[in-house]
Amino acid sequence: MKKFDVIIIGAGPAGIITGTTAKTAYPEKSILMFKEEEKGLVPCGIPYVFHALNGVEQNMMGPKPFIDMGGEVITDKVVDVDVKNSTLKTESGQEFAFEKLVFATGSKVMVPTFIPGYDLENVFYIKKSFNYIKNLFEVLQTKKDIVVIGGGFIGAEVAEQLALHPDKRITLVESEEYCFSKAFSRDLSIIATKALSETKVKVITSTRVEELKDSNGIATSVMLNTGETIACDAVIMAIGYRPNTELAQKAGLELNKRGAIKVDNYERTEFQNICAVGDCSQTTGFLTGRSDTVMLASTATAEARVLGHNLFGVKIRKTFNGTIAVFSTEINGLAMAAAGVNESNAKAANIKIVSAQFSDFDTHPAVFKNTSALTLKLFASPCDGSILGGEVWGGRTAGEIINTISLAIQKGVSVFELISYQIGSHPLLTAAPTKTLLIKAAEKIIEIIESNKACDKTKNA
Numbered sequence: 001m002k003k004f005d006v007i008i009i010g011a012g013p014a015g016i017i018t019g020t021t022a023k024t025a026y027p028e029k030s031i032l033m034f035k036e037e038e039k040g041l042v043p044c045g046i047p048y049v050f051h052a053l054n055g056v057e058q059n060m061m062g063p064k065p066f067i068d069m070g071g072e073v074i075t076d077k078v079v080d081v082d083v084k085n086s087t088l089k090t091e092s093g094q095e096f097a098f099e100k101l102v103f104a105t106g107s108k109v110m111v112p113t114f115i116p117g118y119d120l121e122n123v124f125y126i127k128k129s130f131n132y133i134k135n136l137f138e139v140l141q142t143k144k145d146i147v148v149i150g151g152g153f154i155g156a157e158v159a160e161q162l163a164l165h166p167d168k169r170i171t172l173v174e175s176e177e178y179c180f181s182k183a184f185s186r187d188l189s190i191i192a193t194k195a196l197s198e199t200k201v202k203v204i205t206s207t208r209v210e211e212l213k214d215s216n217g218i219a220t221s222v223m224l225n226t227g228e229t230i231a232c233d234a235v236i237m238a239i240g241y242r243p244n245t246e247l248a249q250k251a252g253l254e255l256n257k258r259g260a261i262k263v264d265n266y267e268r269t270e271f272q273n274i275c276a277v278g279d280c281s282q283t284t285g286f287l288t289g290r291s292d293t294v295m296l297a298s299t300a301t302a303e304a305r306v307l308g309h310n311l312f313g314v315k316i317r318k319t320f321n322g323t324i325a326v327f328s329t330e331i332n333g334l335a336m337a338a339a340g341v342n343e344s345n346a347k348a349a350n351i352k353i354v355s356a357q358f359s360d361f362d363t364h365p366a367v368f369k370n371t372s373a374l375t376l377k378l379f380a381s382p383c384d385g386s387i388l389g390g391e392v393w394g395g396r397t398a399g400e401i402i403n404t405i406s407l408a409i410q411k412g413v414s415v416f417e418l419i420s421y422q423i424g425s426h427p428l429l430t431a432a433p434t435k436t437l438l439i440k441a442a443e444k445i446i447e448i449i450e451s452n453k454a455c456d457k458t459k460n461a
Helices: 013-025 043-050 064-068 130-140 153-163 186-197 246-251 297-310 343-348 398-410 437-452 454-459
Strands: 002-009 031-035 072-075 078-082 087-090 095-103 107-109 123-125 145-149 169-173 202-204 209-215 218-224 229-231 234-237 241-243 274-276 326-331 334-340 354-361 373-380 387-394
Touching: 002 013, 013 031, 013 064, 013 297, 043 130, 043 153, 064 072, 078 246, 123 130, 145 153, 145 229, 153 169, 153 186, 153 326, 169 218, 186 202, 186 326, 186 334, 186 343, 186 387, 218 234, 326 398, 334 398, 354 437, 373 398, 373 437, 387 398, 398 437
Parallel strands: 002 031, 002 095, 031 072, 095 274, 123 234, 145 169, 145 234, 169 202
Antiparallel strands: 078 087, 087 095, 107 241, 209 218, 218 229, 326 334, 334 387, 354 373, 373 387
């Protein structure tokens, strides 16, 4: 039985970054990675397979950087882990021993068994599987009337991409009042839903799917709680993902109430030699300190870098104490991004906030080709002005501006500090230095705090 210093189960973003970081930090260590399919996909790029990328080949991802650094990779499924003896078995019958084991098994699609017909033929899911998505891409070439169930990021993006095919009629059904409501504030959710509705997608919100009807086991229509029935020749379920932790549970690892592997601040489980990282491991909200369900490649890789450096003892202190959740998307040419707290999730968590927004353009003067309008909304504490969240929408620079806001949240920057925020500007690349969106929004919040004594008011509320 061959033994490795580290074995990583999973070759998604969390697994790959854990592997490359560990090989950088501990080049002398032997590290083996298991993956279940020969080829992998960039998870966030899956919706664009159906039009913009025109196939899975342009969205491939694999552990080549890890292999180039001396890591070993085996395509096989791990079916059993013996925690006591530090060994594992694979589907092909191979056995391996390890000093350290990392679960990076990712997430699996949520299957709505509560909807009759969920398992009919022509009902599909957006699985993070190269082979499955390749087959789905080919199957959907012949489908004309497609119903997408779920108006989160994946559902909306898949619907938008499919609707770009002139021969297809796409309907999206969302149970909430607006799409993207779990990530965006109500205001931005309204904007996002409107952007999606202005494509060829027929968007139906505040509506539940009651049942999928069939003919000879093949889905033919979707019945809604309104009584309406939508004829279709394919249904795509996009209602979310859950941690892929069956193997970990079988091995005896403790799961939290959300089904994720319990880990400490450095991704370590209750077993000294076993860690878990990415979608399969638990996350904690940065402000609430409560268990969260953020499943993003960006979050997974941040965790993986911390784990990779600290696999054999803490060398680099983890500098974030909770998951911020940074989201971004583009629908019908409108880029939208969010990080941290907004009015919707702040209310649910009983967090007091003040907010302000500012709009301008991403060039100066705003007459250049490809200039886009931008709006930035900032959320902060009414007591000390610390930045708790933000949203940006308009041009594509929104995607990087939200990353700046995320860093400000993570480092505890206040709106008062942003007044002296030193920036670089250029007519073709940024808003005018006299109207930097982040600074202008911060100034507005300072006005609210100082003139209305917002902290005192919330204390007495």
